[in-house]
Amino acid sequence: MKKIHIVGLGLLGGSFALALKKAKPEIKLTGFDSNPKNLEDALTLGLVDEARNQADSDTDIIILATPANTLRALLQETLDRIGPETLVVDFGSAKELLCKSVEDHPKREQYLAGHPIAGTEYSGPKAAKVDLLDRKVFIICEMEKTNIHLKAKAYEVLEALNMKLRFMDPEEHDKHLAFVSHLSHITSFMLGKTVLDKMEDEKNIFDMAGSGFASTVRLAKSSPAMWAPIMQENKKNILEAMSLYIANLSKFRDKIIADDYEGIYHEMEKINKIREILDLGG
Amino acid sequence: MKKIHIVGLGLLGGSFALALKKAKPEIKLTGFDSNPKNLEDALTLGLVDEARNQADSDTDIIILATPANTLRALLQETLDRIGPETLVVDFGSAKELLCKSVEDHPKREQYLAGHPIAGTEYSGPKAAKVDLLDRKVFIICEMEKTNIHLKAKAYEVLEALNMKLRFMDPEEHDKHLAFVSHLSHITSFMLGKTVLDKMEDEKNIFDMAGSGFASTVRLAKSSPAMWAPIMQENKKNILEAMSLYIANLSKFRDKIIADDYEGIYHEMEKINKIREILDLGG
Numbered sequence: 001m002k003k004i005h006i007v008g009l010g011l012l013g014g015s016f017a018l019a020l021k022k023a024k025p026e027i028k029l030t031g032f033d034s035n036p037k038n039l040e041d042a043l044t045l046g047l048v049d050e051a052r053n054q055a056d057s058d059t060d061i062i063i064l065a066t067p068a069n070t071l072r073a074l075l076q077e078t079l080d081r082i083g084p085e086t087l088v089v090d091f092g093s094a095k096e097l098l099c100k101s102v103e104d105h106p107k108r109e110q111y112l113a114g115h116p117i118a119g120t121e122y123s124g125p126k127a128a129k130v131d132l133l134d135r136k137v138f139i140i141c142e143m144e145k146t147n148i149h150l151k152a153k154a155y156e157v158l159e160a161l162n163m164k165l166r167f168m169d170p171e172e173h174d175k176h177l178a179f180v181s182h183l184s185h186i187t188s189f190m191l192g193k194t195v196l197d198k199m200e201d202e203k204n205i206f207d208m209a210g211s212g213f214a215s216t217v218r219l220a221k222s223s224p225a226m227w228a229p230i231m232q233e234n235k236k237n238i239l240e241a242m243s244l245y246i247a248n249l250s251k252f253r254d255k256i257i258a259d260d261y262e263g264i265y266h267e268m269e270k271i272n273k274i275r276e277i278l279d280l281g282g
Numbered sequence: 283m284k285k286i287h288i289v290g291l292g293l294l295g296g297s298f299a300l301a302l303k304k305a306k307p308e309i310k311l312t313g314f315d316s317n318p319k320n321l322e323d324a325l326t327l328g329l330v331d332e333a334r335n336q337a338d339s340d341t342d343i344i345i346l347a348t349p350a351n352t353l354r355a356l357l358q359e360t361l362d363r364i365g366p367e368t369l370v371v372d373f374g375s376a377k378e379l380l381c382k383s384v385e386d387h388p389k390r391e392q393y394l395a396g397h398p399i400a401g402t403e404y405s406g407p408k409a410a411k412v413d414l415l416d417r418k419v420f421i422i423c424e425m426e427k428t429n430i431h432l433k434a435k436a437y438e439v440l441e442a443l444n445m446k447l448r449f450m451d452p453e454e455h456d457k458h459l460a461f462v463s464h465l466s467h468i469t470s471f472m473l474g475k476t477v478l479d480k481m482e483d484e485k486n487i488f489d490m491a492g493s494g495f496a497s498t499v500r501l502a503k504s505s506p507a508m509w510a511p512i513m514q515e516n517k518k519n520i521l522e523a524m525s526l527y528i529a530n531l532s533k534f535r536d537k538i539i540a541d542d543y544e545g546i547y548h549e550m551e552k553i554n555k556i557r558e559i560l561d562l563g564g
Contacts, residue, residue, distance in 0.1 A: 069543075117492045137489060166489060173490075179480050180491040184498035187469050190534060192556040193549070194527045198461045206559050207419060207448060208455075209462040210399045214560055215497050216466035221557045224550035232543045242535050245476045246528060252472060253524045261351075261514050268506035271474045275503045277488050278496055 001153055005055035006031040006063045007074065009042035010226075011119060012091050013065030014128025016161075017047040022130055023160040030055065033125075034066075041125040057083050060153055064090040069229035072101045079107045087150040089114050093177060094233035095141045095170035109147040112154050113170065115139040116163065117181075123223035138163040141170040178237035183245060185219045185227055186238070192220030283435055287337035288313040288345045289356065291324035292508075293401060294373050295347030296410025298443075299329040304412055305442040312337065315407075316348075323407040339365050342435055346372040351511035354383045361389045369432040371396045375459060376515035377423045377452035391429040394436050395452065397421040398445065399463075405505035420445040423452040460519035465527060467501045467509055468520070474502030 004020065006013045009031050017029055031048035033039040039051055055062050062082065064074055071092045078088050079102065089112045092098055099113050118136040120127060138158050143151065158165060168176075195217070199205045231238060255263050286302065288295045291313050299311055313330035315321040321333055337344050344364065346356055353374045360370050361384065371394045374380055381395050400418040402409060420440050425433065440447060450458075477499070481487045513520060537545045 117490055119492060119494060121494075136492070139490065176487050176490050179477050180487055180495045183476065184473055184495045186531070186534065187473050188498050189550055189553050190527060190530045191466055191469050192553045193530050194465065194523065195461050196553065196556060197526065197530075198523075205458050205462055208399055208421065208458050210401060210418070212401060212403075212501050213462045213466045215500050216470050217556060217560070218497050219494050220553050221560070222550075222554075224547045224554065227550060228543050228547040231538050231546055232541070235538055235541075239535065239538060241476065241480075242531065242538075244479065245472060246531055246535070248472045248475050248479075249468070249524065249528055249531075252468065253521065253528070256513050256517055256521060256524075259514070259517075261510050264513055265506045265510040267475070268471055268504075268509060271471050271478065271502050272504075272506065274474045274478060274499060278499070278503070 001027060001060045001156065003028045003030065003056060003059045004061045004063065004157070005029075005052060005059045006048060006065060007033075007078075008063075008065035008067075008091075009033040009038055009047055009125050009128075010065065011123050011127045011132070011223075012116065013063060014042060014045075014047045014125045015118070015130070015132035016063060016065065016091075016116075017042075018128055018130040019133050019161050020157065021046075024157070030059070038125050045125055045128070047125055047128060054081070055086070057086075059086050061157065062086060062088045064088065064092075067226055067229040068092045068094050068233040071098050075102055075111065076105070079105050079111060082107070082110065084110075085150075086110065087112060087146075087153055089154055091116055092233070093181070093230050094174055096174045097233055099142055099170040108145055110150055112143070112146045112151060113141040114154070115141075115173065115177075121218055121221035123226060133161050133163055135162050135164065137166055139166045139168060139173055141168060141173055143167050174234050175237050178234055178241040182230055182234055182238050183241040185222055185230075186242065187245065188217055188219035189222075192217050283309060283342045283438065285310045285312065285338060285341045286343045286345065286439070287311075287334060287341045288330060288347060289315075289360075290345075290347035290349075291315040291320055291329055291407050291410075292347065293405050293409045293414070293505075294398065295345060296324060296327070296329045296407045297400070297412070297414035298345060298347065298373075298398075299324075300410055300412040301415050301443050302439065303328075306439070312341070320407050327407055327410070329407055329410060336363070337368070339368075341368050343439065344368060344370045346370065346374070349508055349511040350374045350376050350515040353380050353515075357384060357393065358387070361387050361393060364389070364392065366392070367432075368392060369394060369428075369435055371436055373398055374515070375463070375512050376456055378456045379515055381424055381452040390427055392432055394425070394428045394433060395423040396436070397423075397455065397459075403500055403503040405508060415443050415445055417444050417446065419448050421448045421450060421455055423450060423455055425449050456516050457519050460516055460523040464512055464516055464520050465523040467504060467512075468524065469527065470499055470501035471504075474499050
C-alpha cells in the first residue's frame with residue numbers, strides 16, 4: 001500500500017491522518033477539505049503531505065470523512081470516478097440510507113461502509129489527536145458486499161491503528177447509534193439550552209454549576225455542522241429514541257408530582273446498573 | 283477552635299473530614315453515621331478520630347451532611363440540644379424549606395445554611411477525597427441570620443479549605459440549583475433508563491457507546507439515597523426545570539419531524555455559546 005487520500009480533514013479525518021502517519025509512515029497521504037481554511041490548517045499541521053482536489057489514480061484507499069448529509073452524493077461521484085484498485089471507505093455516523101444509495105452501483109464492491117466510534121466535542125483540523133482512534137471500535141456494515149482483496153487493505157490499516165472491528169447491518173447500526181450516541185448529544189444540547197434560557201434572567205447561574213453539570217452538558221459544545229446532518233440521516237431512529245426518552249422523563253415528573261419518592265428511589269437504583277456496564281466498557 | 287463533629291460520613295462529610303485533618307490537624311474530629319457499616323468504614327479510614335452518638339458539649343461546629351429529606355428533623359433536634367458556643371452548619375442541596383423550618387427557632391442564630399458545590403457519582407465514606415472541596419464554591423444562605431461570632435468559626439474553616447464563599451437567598455439558591463445540578467442528574471438518569479430499556483432486546487449495544495455517552499450518562503451512577511430526597515426537597519423548582527426541558531426537547535423533535543435541519547443547525551450553534559461559559563468556569 002502506498003497512497004491514501006482523505007476527504008474531510010476535520011476531527012475524524014485529521015485524527016486518522018495523524019495516527020496513520022505514526023503507524024505507517026511509508027504511506028503517502030493526500031487530502032482535501034472544501035473549507036479552504038481547514039485545508040490550509042491541515043497542511044500547516046502536516047496532517048497530509050499534499051492537497052489534491054481529486055485522489056491520484058494510484059490511490060489505494062479514499063477516506064470520506066465529511067458531514068453525514070454530504071456522503072451520499074460524495075460516495076456516488078467518488079465511486080463513479082475511481083479505477084479498479086481503489087477502495088472507498090466512509091466514516092459516517094448513519095449507515096442505512098447511505099448503503100441503500102449505492103446498493104445497485106456497478107462498483108459497490110469497491111466501497112466499505114465504516115464508522116469509527118470516537119470523537120470529542122471539538123471539531124476541525126486543529127482538534128485532531130493522534131490517539132483519538134486508538135483501541136476504539138470501528139463498525140463495518142455489509143462487509144460481505146465489499147471485494148475481499150480491497151477489504152484486506154482497509155483491515156491492514158485499521159489493525160495498524162489498533163482499532164477493534166465490529167460487524168453489523170446498517171439498520172441495526174443506525175438503531176443502536178440513535179440510542180447510545182445521537183440521543184446523548186440531543187439531551188446534552190437541550191440541557192444547555194434550558195440552562196442558557198434560564199440564565200437570561202438570572203446572572204451568574206453557572207457559578208453554581210459543579211463538575212456534574214459540566215460532564216452532562218459537555219456534548220452541547222459539539223459542532224452543528226457535524227450534528228445537524230446526523231439528525232437528518234438517522235431521522236427515523238432518532239425520533240424513536242427521543243420519544244422513549246421524553247416518555248421516561250414525563251413518567252418521572254409524574255412520580256415527583258405524586259410525591260412517590262420511594263418509586264423514584266427504586267427507579268434510580270435500577271438505573272444504577274449502568275455502573276457495571278460502563279465500568280466493563282472501561 | 284478545638285472540636286468539630288460531623289453527622290453523616292459519606293462522600294461530602296467524609297471529604298470535609300479529610301480536608302480538615304490536613305488543613306487543621308489540631309482540631310479534634312468526632313462523627314456519626316446512622317449506617318453502622320459507614321461508621322465502621324469512616325473509623326477504619328481515619329475520617330474522624332472518634333465516633334459519638336451526640337456531639338460533645340464543647341464542640342465548636344456540628345456539620346450535618348445527611349440526605350436532604352432528613353435535615354429538617356435533624357437540624358431541629360440538634361439546635362434544641364446544643365449549648366450557646368456551638369454552631370450548626372448543614373451541607374444540604376435544597377435550602378428553602380430547611381431555612382423556613384427553623385426561622386422561628388430560638389437558636390436560629392446558631393445555624394448557618396450552607397451548600398458546598400462538589401460531588402462525584404460515588405457515595406459513602408470510601409468515596410471521600412481529600413481534595414473534593416478544594417477551591418469549590420460554598421453557598422451560604424441567610425448569612426445575616428447567623429450570629430457573627432459563631433459565623434466567624436465557619437469562615438475560618440472554609441477558608442482553610444480554600445473554598446470560595448457565595449451568598450444568596452434560599453429561594454434563589456433552590457431555583458438555580460434545580461437548573462444547574464438537579465436537572466442534569468435527572469436527564470442523565472433518564473438517558474441511562476432509555477438505553478437500558480432498549481438493551482433488554484438488543485445485546486451489546488454498549489459496545490457502540492463512545493466517550494460522549496459515558497460522559498452524558500455518568501450522573502446516572504449517583505446514589506438514590508442522596509438524590510431521591512432532593513427531588514422531594516426541591517420539588518417546585520425541579521418540576522419547573524423539567525417542564526422547560528421537556529418542552530425544549532419536544533420543540534426539537536418537531537423540527538426533526540418537519541425536516542427543519544437549518545433550524546436545528548442554528549439552534550445548536552446558539553447553544554454552543556455554553557463553550558465560553560463552561561471554559562470560563564474552568
